[in-house]
């Protein structure tokens with residue numbers, strides 16, 4: 001009853017922002033992402049009758065109680081499905097440095113879902129794994145697949161039609177994503193709390209849902225045509241719309257810092273000078289830039305030249321979840 005899996009982080013081009021069911025992690029809108037090739041989580045899960053509770057290690061240290069509770073309630077879902085009341089020892093290695101400005105919950109729950117399902121002998125296909133990973137962290141359902149991935153919100157109240165599926169292989173269109181690091185401090189409002197507050201109180205939220213669905217169609221159209229300008233424009237506009245909803249929340253909040261705005265302006269200046277670059281921003285101050293491989297080094301240097309930029313990580317489309325032999329872990 002042991003298995004080991006590895007999953008990579010993803011960056012949303014069309015954002016998931018808001019849940020219609022919090023316990024099942026059912027989103028208000030569909031979303032679209034690229035799974036990245038740089039940052040990943042490797043997790044090994046072993047179920048054993050000998051354990052009286054779940055024991056979780058993160059990077060070789062015992063995880064704190066609050067974080068362990070999240071893993072335990074996720075494993076409870078598996079125990080429910082399998083009918084086996086057995087605890088687990090979980091070993092997680094995160095190769096997603098906090099300073100990478102990318103969420104580790106996506107790769108974390110994708111790897112955990114895959115490893116735990118196999119260790120439980122659940123025989124889930126990728127669709128099943130995606131549904132399971134979603135219930136740990138919404139964005140994790142997209143990290144089951146590599147390349148360009150869509151998460152359909154679904155209509156059913158039990159969540160059976162809310163899962164991710166691949167729309168194009170990363171090798172079919174190699175784009176570059178630069179993660180521009182401005183701050184590595186923990187954010188004040190988590191994405192989970194931020195989206196909840198926005199759904200509950202922002203008067204702009206209902207418009208977000210309608211806009212996100214339109215933006216998703218435009219992005220899918222751009223991807224199928226490999227139209228970079230069309231994709232970049234809708235990606236940037238979608239991120240701005242998501243962040244606009246937070247300004248209307250009660251109490252209002254924003255994820256940007258002054259330097260976030262400087263980088264956004266710099267990207268717009270680059271475009272005026274003829275370089276195709278577009279930004280997107282998640283629930284934090286760091287900026288991700290979408291560009292084409294021929295421009296990646298130039299843009300990277302322009303960003304590193306800004307005095308307030310701490311680092312720039314260069315990523316490309318990466319693979320979906322994979323199993324590793326337990327001995328490799």
Ligand code: DP6
Nearest residue numbers: 012015016137138139191192282283
């Ligand atoms: C802004 O997946 O971290 O990155 O489902 O509550 O765990 P939970 O939220 P999470 O939210 C990600 C929000 C986002 C946009 C996105 O990745 O689509």
